[in-house]
Amino acid sequence: MDVIERELMIRPGSKIIDIGCGFGDSSVYLANKYEDLSVVSIDKWFDQEAVINGGHGRIIPIKDDASDALKKLEKDHFDYAICMNSYFLMHDASFNLNQIMKHLRPGGKLCIASECFRLEVHSKRIVDLLDVELGWNPWKDCFSKYHSPVWWMREFSSLLEGGYRIETCGELDIGVDLFDAFIDNMEQSVGPCVKKSGAVMPRKNFMQLRNELKNEDNVLTMMMASIIRTT
Numbered sequence: 001m002d003v004i005e006r007e008l009m010i011r012p013g014s015k016i017i018d019i020g021c022g023f024g025d026s027s028v029y030l031a032n033k034y035e036d037l038s039v040v041s042i043d044k045w046f047d048q049e050a051v052i053n054g055g056h057g058r059i060i061p062i063k064d065d066a067s068d069a070l071k072k073l074e075k076d077h078f079d080y081a082i083c084m085n086s087y088f089l090m091h092d093a094s095f096n097l098n099q100i101m102k103h104l105r106p107g108g109k110l111c112i113a114s115e116c117f118r119l120e121v122h123s124k125r126i127v128d129l130l131d132v133e134l135g136w137n138p139w140k141d142c143f144s145k146y147h148s149p150v151w152w153m154r155e156f157s158s159l160l161e162g163g164y165r166i167e168t169c170g171e172l173d174i175g176v177d178l179f180d181a182f183i184d185n186m187e188q189s190v191g192p193c194v195k196k197s198g199a200v201m202p203r204k205n206f207m208q209l210r211n212e213l214k215n216e217d218n219v220l221t222m223m224m225a226s227i228i229r230t231t
Contacts, residue, residue: 012037164229
């Protein structure tokens with residue numbers, strides 16, 4: 001969250017969309033830290049009442065898919081949009097960052113922070129390691145969508161409509177440390193509803209994946225992209 005705050009330089013009184021916010025922790029944090037901030041939180045997982053109470057009435061939670069939730073919001077209205085550790089799961093032929101950008105005012109900024117591979121994965125050995133059934137499929141449902149910062153830069157550049165500018169898109173300097181900390185503290189990092197759903201890869205599998213990636217001169221890390229609406 002600190003990285004996103006530094007990138008956005010949030011002003012008091014701003015209006016923010018928090019897309020794919022999980023259990024709403026980021027929304028609650030922002031609503032409590034910044035004076036007169038209003039946040040619209042979008043996700044399918046959270047307890048709406050808990051998010052409202054945690055944000056002292058400054059959060060409007062919408063429990064829905066991002067694409068459907070955004071249709072309910074005013075265009076040209078928000079100062080910032082953030083998407084932490086979730087955009088890669090939503091990005092497909094029917095939903096991309098253009099649907100988010102149109103809700104920002106001119107000068108507004110979208111910040112995406114996400115897990116990624118440093119390099120694109122082409123190794124069959126790594127794919128086979130992840131293409132297993134655990135009640136879900138880690139490769140098909142998650143890791144195949146990670147990609148690399150270079151891939152995302154090309155994707156964003158090809159998709160963006162006029163009036164938007166990519167300011168940054170790359171691996172964070174502390175990206176590997178952040179991802180390693182997530183793995184090492186997975187029990188604390190993953191919420192109870194996600195654990196109950198079974199959509200968590202065992203830590204030992206992560207360790208095996210980390211070793212296999214090292215053999216390929218690759219690594220799991222974190223990236224950030226920021227896109228500004230210019231007109």
